[in-house]
Amino acid sequence: xxxxxxxxxxxxxxxxxxxxxxxxxxxxxxxxxxxxxxxxxxxxxxxxxxxxxxxxxxxxxxxxxxxxxxxxxxxxxxxxxxxxxxxxxxxxxxxxxxxxxxxxxxxxxxxxxxxxxxxxxxxxxxxxxxxxxxxxxxxxxxxxxxxxxxxxxxxxxxxxxxxxxxxxxxxxxxxxxxxxxxxxxx
Numbered sequence: 001x002x003x004x005x006x007x008x009x010x011x012x013x014x015x016x017x018x019x020x021x022x023x024x025x026x027x028x029x030x031x032x033x034x035x036x037x038x039x040x041x042x043x044x045x046x047x048x049x050x051x052x053x054x055x056x057x058x059x060x061x062x063x064x065x066x067x068x069x070x071x072x073x074x075x076x077x078x079x080x081x082x083x084x085x086x087x088x089x090x091x092x093x094x095x096x097x098x099x100x101x102x103x104x105x106x107x108x109x110x111x112x113x114x115x116x117x118x119x120x121x122x123x124x125x126x127x128x129x130x131x132x133x134x135x136x137x138x139x140x141x142x143x144x145x146x147x148x149x150x151x152x153x154x155x156x157x158x159x160x161x162x163x164x165x166x167x168x169x170x171x172x173x174x175x176x177x178x179x180x181x182x183x184x185x186x
Contacts, residue, residue, distance in 0.1 A: 036128070038121065038124050038125045038128055041124060042121050042124070046117075050113070050117050052110075053110050053111075053113040053114040053117070054114050054117065056114070057110060057111045057114035058114075060107055061111075073096070076089075076096055077096075080096070
């Protein structure tokens with residue numbers, strides 16, 4: 001753990017408090033491995049049934065499906081209205097009702113399977129986003145620490161320069177007094 005923190009803060013004077021260092025260590029301990037593309041992770045573990053559920057849900061949630069189903073229902077109604085004499089599916093269209101109920105009974109679980117898989121993918125995506133956010137936060141802390149260190153070094157250099165300037169001004173003042181004494185004696 002110390003090595004990872006050392007790598008983050010290499011070459012800087014640690015302006016972080018002990019509590020801040022402990023917090024960083026805790027975050028690093030919980031940090032996951034390499035961040036990968038969620039689409040690739042999901043594609044590696046998707047089964048045939050899950051692919052089929054996604055395909056069915058995708059198709060059933062499209063305008064193509066709605067138009068095809070509406071056309072099929074219209075054809076059914078027209079054919080059964082004209083074929084009323086043969087008693088295939090007379091007016092309250094009980095058989096059509098049964099077919100649509102059967103379709104809904106199978107479509108709902110398939111769509112739910114697809115939605116459950118999508119929810120799991122969204123959770124994985126959120127976990128990956130959280131890992132990226134944690135790493136970005138650590139990098140931000142490291143950058144701030146390094147900036148603070150650099151600012152401290154610049155402050156020390158500025159103080160040293162001011163001391164040097166004060167010493168030079170003191171020397172100039174002594175020389176001015178010497179010149180004044182020498183000229184005053186003449």
